[in-house]
Amino acid sequence: NAIDISDPNDWGLYVEIVGYVYIEDGYSYYPLIVESLYGGDAIPFVPTYLFTNLSEPFYGTPSDSFMGHQGLRFVFEGYLFPTFNTEDPYAPDRIMLVTKEDSITPDYADDQEKTDAIIAYMTTLLNDNSFRPYDYVNLIESIPVIDATITWELISGNSGSIDFSTNQVQDVALHEDLILRASISVGSLSSTSDFIVSIYPFMIIPIEDFYNLREGQYGKLIVTVAEVIPNMGVVLQEGGSSYYLFAYGYDNLNEGDVVEIFGTYSRISGFIEINGYAEHAYVTVLDTDEKLALIPWETTLEDIAQRNPDFGHILRYNTIKGHIMYAPLSGQYYITDGINTVFLFAEDYSVLTQLESFVDQDVEIKLFNYEFYYTELGPVWTGIVIDGPNIISSVTLSNTEILSILEGYVDHDFDYQFLSGLDYLFSLTHPIYGGEIVITLDSISANFATINGNMLSLDDSEEPYEITLLISITYNSENTTTEKVITVNPYSDDMDENNPGSKGTLPFVDYTQVEGQFGGLYVSKVDRQPGFMGGSDMIVELQFPTPVSMGFSSYTLQYQDPITLEWHPIMWYDEPLQTTGDNFSIPMTGEYTLRLISDTGMVSNVVIVEYDSIDTYFTGWALDYGMFLTGIMAPFVGYGLELSPLNILDFNGDPVFNCYTLQWYRVNPVTFEMIEIVGATQHTYQTTTADIGYLIMVEAKGDNINAGGVQRIFAQDTVVIQNQGYISSASTAGFYLGFDYIVDLEDLDNLVIYDQNWVIIEDFEITQTSNPAVYYISCDLRGTDSINVTLTTLIYVVGENQVEFDYFSYGVYADIRNQ
The missing domain is CATH 2.40.50.200 (Bacterial OB-fold)
Structure with a gap:
């Protein structure tokens, strides 16, 4: 550890270290070398040889492989490198790579030293610890790395205090000391040593x-x-x-x-x-019947709302002030001050009734603070409101209290890292309490920034600068003034460096639909099933989108008369066959031409059912599109699909073999036109650029000799390309969004903006720039820490290439508050 690991000249030094193996349970993937049995300086080591034997893949963690080395002293030889971890101040700054198994050797001269080491280690495990009921006592029985075996014998104490089949301590009423004798054999040397196991009962604690x-x-x-x-x-x-x-x-x-x-x-x-x-x-x-009065704990809404969810917090019966808000979408209640919000769980209907009567009022409320919980407003702390007298009461906040709330709201608006050349929004009033917020610039700052309405515009600069905001807040007749100095850091928009539009135009797929028609109907399966009255029936399974997803209420299934070419409803028990669902499974007696007609008169694409007369049926299949097939993740172009062998049975339940052919198709997801992929007749298929924007479907057809019918299987999504996205100049007023491919403005109808809590930001405006692959998105991001922007179409997905992990992630991320 005395080596200067920050000096690149010291990277890769081949060093020898003597120390003890230590496994930090639950914290370290790699084992540690420590200075002594009791700690001291430490360095993690990586036994790289575990990962290099391709004939015997390594599972688990390196620490698992060294559990039998723990507590013993070894000589390690390996290469020293920095960990490059600058984020965690407690993480080690260096690591040792051990490339050969024989570079880790026990540091003991003879069997006596090994025996002494075992006794010293067992002393730390047993004598130096105290045990409670249900703890486990680590009674090591063998240490193969030094050829040692240990047997244990209870010399004195209650034998029922430990279950020696599991080494688990049992419940005890009083403190007990057990003496355990270890018979230790190392090589040709045998010896005994006694250890004390101190067991303490669980005491009553507050x-x-x-x-x-x-x-x-x-x-x-x-x-x-x-x-x-x-x-x-x-x-x-x-x-x-x-x-x-x-x-x-x-x-x-x-x-x-x-x-x-x-x-x-x-x-x-x-x-x-x-x-x-x-x-x-x-x-x-x-x-029983010893109910105590609840003791309230006066605190603030901010104290509860701003707690760190990574730590545990004491449960109290809190008294706080705030404004009751009702969220009609979820039917839930919150208490808020406009920045700090707590979600309210009601114990029963009586509490809900009381909450309802105080909506949009300032209140003092009693509640038990509860867990951090995801709500429609994002993750917030929660509170449980129990039924009882005076749990909620109306309060009138003083002008001074409301001015303080407004001051906090202004601070929240300006709690950002400001960048030169960008615009930032701020509030002119409070969303609950109103009031008036006036922000101006001092005379010097006016040379570097301007304020227009509720927008602060910062001048470009290659150097950091400061501006002073003059803040005046008025509520009723009272006013407070203050100054706020903000630092503006230099910023240069790097959108052009990403070369948006460099990949040109996107592939074109004609999704034009004939007026009055819709797509989505297909024959998923035709086979035969035993009839209820003997014989067999041809069963036709149809799939289609639900009527409600298409803007309809219901469908009627129709067939076409082959002579008159007129359409008629399929009758079912003397009534037209209708559904509000997404499928039919019906017996049919011949070849049919079918379509759906909606309650509004729109008709679907037409499908043809071919007659099947052979008594066989399909029972199972699997369509795999894992990355192992081509190395590309679905649904991106180039990914592979593999259809398992289909299970086809006759009516005796016996499998029928070598009885079907395969054909892959690309299917227009709007019109459902099927296009045969020439030559694609095997169980595997790799998607190509010709498939972009299409669904992929495989059709299995019986040979009409040994088996009949058809089974059609679709991949889940259209084949798409990766369209790398870029965000620049992100502020509370909006951001630029660019793409590798030129994107039509109409595509941005599918744009979704999420905040850091995955709450959708609904209101935004899109303006195309002079570059057809770059748009400016104007939106109010006050109070937003970060955004994730997604755009998915039938042809492409916008995301980011995570080069470090060789992975394309959906969506484009930008830090707003701390970029």
Whole structure:
């Protein structure tokens, strides 16, 4: 570690290191070399030889392969390299590559030193630790790397304290010390050594101490059931404490029950619970009807809304102020101040009724803070509102309080990294409380920026500069003024460097549909099935898009008279055969020409059903389009498809072999015109540029000797090309969007913009630039951290080439707040 790994001249040095193997459970993919049994300097090492034997593929992790080396001292020889990890300040800055298995050798002169090393390591595992019920004691029985075996014998103590078949500690009422004797054999040397295993019972701990446990650790408490929340769990409390604990998996508890409860610490989405579904968990009711008063905890909406979901948080009965909002799309309630928002779970209908009566009002509300939860507004913290007196009350915020909220809203608008040459939107009023926000520039800043309405425009510059905003906020008769200095960093739009439009125009596919017609009808299968009254029936299966997806209410199936060429409805029990679904499976007695007619009079494409007279039927198939076929991921041009052999049976249930032919087709996804792909008659097919914009379908036809009928199988999506997308000049006012291929303005009807929470940004305007492959998207991105822009058509998908991973990702990402 004294080597200067930042110096490239030191990269690749072949070094020798002496140290102990340490496996950091759950944290390190690679094992570590540490200075001593008790820690010290450490460096990860990579046994590269594990990955080079192609005849024996390596599974698992390198750490798994060195579990039997742990706690022993070895000499390592290998090459030293930097890890290049600059993001994690706690990550090691160097790593050792060990290329040969014999470059790791035990550092012991004889069997006695090996024996002493085993005793030292077992001392750290046993004597230096304390154990609780249900822990596992690591009683190592063999260490092949130093040719050692160990047998264990209980010398003194309660034999029932450990299940020696699993080495798991059992429940104990009092502290116990067990003496275990290890008989150690290393080579020709045998010896014994005694170790102490100290077992401590689970003591009753307060709720506050339970929060200090780690994931999966057991805790035992005596508490009172404060609330039983239907379908969620129970809230536990202790007298005189504002700490509460949520419990789930414990049944038949009532409010006021005093219980001894035992379970594991569990943290889910930032919320800590005691888990009653854990093995050995239990609850015992000690007393009843001892309900305690809830102790409120005064805090702020911001405090709850801004908590880090990566950490666990204490459950309290919080009192907060905010504005009740109702979301009609989901029928849910929130409390917000315009920036900070908490989703409200109602305990029952009574609470919902109270929430409804306070919609669009400022309130003080009592709630238990709950987990981080995904809502229609994105992921937010949640709260559980329980039924009770005075849980919600109307409040009137003072002018000073509302001015403070407005000031926070302004700060939120300007909490961005500002770039020269771009425009930024800001608010002129608060969405809930109104008021007036006036922002101007001081005399010096006016030389570098302008304000027009609610847009701040920053001048181009090759050097950083600062501007001072003069902020005046007025609410009713009160006013506050302040200054805010923002730093503007240089920015140069790099869109031209990406050479948008360099790949020219996109392939053309004629999707023109005849007026009054629609596509999507096809015959998916024709075969025969035994009849109910003996004999057999030809069964025809038709597939089509649902009427509602096409703007209709229903379909009627029609056939064409082969003589008059007129269309008539197929009759079913003396009624025209109609559906609101997406398929028919019907018996037919001959060759038919079919179509659908909608309730509005539009008709589908026409299909022909050929008669099948051979008593066989299709029973199974699989269509695979995995990357292993061609190395290209579906649905991108060049990907492969492989149809498994079809299962065809006769009426005795016996398989019929060598009885069908295959033909691949490209199908127009709008008109459903089928185009035969000449020469494509095998079980595998690789898509080509001629397939772009088409669906791929394979048709299996019986040979009409041993088998009859037809089975048609479609790939899921049209074959598309990758259209690399680029975003530049992204700010709260919009961004430029460019493409490798020239894209028609009409295609951008399919453009979808998501914020960082995958909430769709609905309102935006599109303006084409002088480059037909570049557009400017004007949209209000105030409060948005980042965006992901997707555009998918029948011919192409817009995304980004992830060069590092050799992968094309759907959508184009841009950081708005911290670019």
